Amino acid sequence: MSLRHAALGLLTFGPASGYDLLQTFNGSLANVWPATQSQLYGELGKLAEAGLVTVTEEGARRRKEYALTDAGLAELKHWLTDVEPTxxxxxxxxxxxxxxxxxxxxxxxEFLRKREGQAVEHQSELRATQEAIAPETADLAVYGRIALEWGLRYTEMQRQWAAWAQEELAKARK
Amino acid sequence: MSLRHAALGLLTFGPASGYDLLQTFNGSLANVWPATQSQLYGELGKLAEAGLVTVTEEGARRRKEYALTDAGLAELKHWLTDVEPTxxxxxxxxxxxxxxxxxxxxxxxEFLRKREGQAVEHQSELRATQEAIAPETADLAVYGRIALEWGLRYTEMQRQWAAWAQEELAKARK
DNA sequence: ATTACCATGTAAGGGGTTACATGATTCC
DNA sequence: GGAATCATGTAACCCCTTACATGGTAAT
Structure with a gap:
């Protein structure tokens, strides 16, 4: 049930269309909560029906712009504070x-070697995005930085674990 | 598609019934690949139909014992070595x-404090299982130990991250 | 006898993925 | 005029969860 909350969360940054949101899902949220176009449009329909968002503008090319309602914001806050993450x-x-x-x-x-390599690779991707957004995040997006740090620590953990595991295997083989 | 491979993997330790496998899914595999009864029985049926397992014995209480076939073992090996983990x-x-x-x-x-607490708790559970299985794992279940170590490192990472994040927040608040 | 456990199955519904389908607008 | 991009929607299919349903066997 979290695609719904991801959409509500993104709308706190301002009104947006399904297409707009999709760019974010495929961009900064890709490593946290990816979503397909098909799924997102469906969910936006349900959210509107449930009164958690409203269509604030209908633009060119059938574009619909959605905005968070009070009920939507309340639901988001409830999810953030009262619902335990799985x-x-x-x-x-x-x-x-x-x-x-x-x-x-x-x-x-070889399997473990590959995991180690994958971790290194993934980590360098994260570092790249870190540098790309560094200027604007002096203190603005504290939570964005915190989320990114999780990724850096996760990949580092995985890298070290895979290296350690290879040593263990070598020991066990003798 | 991994429930299928989890089942095949468990059957490499010897023939077992759906009920037997279910104990393992709810036990040692609970933190890695949980499965429900409903799902497992269905999958075993499909595996038998696909020729990856066979019923080797029908016991009391409609119990069916499944064993891996050559095709099943081949599929498992293929998955282990050729298919990239997601x-x-x-x-x-x-x-x-x-x-x-x-x-x-x-x-x-408060949210971050809770995550820190949850990590500590989860880690102590893992340590408990570690001690419970320690005697028999002198060199027997190297891979089991390696998987467990991942959990210990993961929870440790999460704990430290949550603590760090709280400090960052405090800094940002001033 | 009753309880606990062994043992398997079906049905309904949610969430997710892939593919198909359609059309408008902008840019070259 | 044609290509790229904007923009939304539907259909089929798979995996998973929850709940319902049924019955056999062992132990007290």
Missing amino acids: VLRRNDMLLRVFFLGVVDHEQGE | VLRRNDMLLRVFFLGVVDHEQGE
Whole structure:
């Protein structure tokens, strides 16, 4: 049920069309809560029907601009403060680790090597976006910086873990 | 499509019934790839139909015991070595961070305090299971230990991040 | 006998993905 | 005029969750 809240959240920055929101979902939210066009347009319809947003303007090319209503803002605040975030489940990569004994040691090591590389790569992407938005975030988007820091620490953790795991494997092999 | 591979993976440890597998999904796999009864029985049926597992025994109480076929093992290996794990997406908690500016500073700080507490709690649970399985894992379940270590490092990262974020907020508030 | 546990299945509904479909406007 | 972009919508399909439904077996 969080696409709904992601949309409400984005509308706190100002009115926007489905198309506008989609750019954000594919941009800064891509690593946190991606959404497809199909899904978003459907959800905006439901949000309007539920009175959490309203159409404030109909522009060219059937463009509809949506704005948050009081009820929408209330729902967003409720979600932020009263609803417990779900703990992370379903980790594709870790599931594979569980069964890595099925293939031989070399392939196990290669798997971990790849994870290490992927973490490095992902981290450098995050650093790139960090530098791209650095100027304007003197104190403006504190929470944006905090979210980004999570990504940096996560990828760093993954990198170190994968390196450690390779050593463990080497030890176990002797 | 990973429930299928989780089931195949578990069957490499020996034949088992849907009910047996379910205990594992609710036990050691709960933090990695949970599955419901309803879903699992359905998937086992599809796996049998696809020839990746076979019913090796029909016991009391309609119990069916499944075993991996050669095709099933091949599919599992293929998934382990050739299919790239999906990078983690959709983080409920981080999505909230993005919009935390909507509520006041105190509530923002409380949110982060809760995350810190949750990380501590989750980590101590992991340590408990670590000690519970320690004796038998001298070198037996290397990959199990490696997966567990991921959890310990993840929760530690989250704890430190949440603490850091609270400091950043305090700084930004002055 | 009753309770607890073993054991499997179906149905309804939500959320997500991919693909299909359509048309308006802007820019070259 | 043609291509790129803006802009919205529908349909089919898969995965997952919750709830409902049924019955066998073991232990007290």
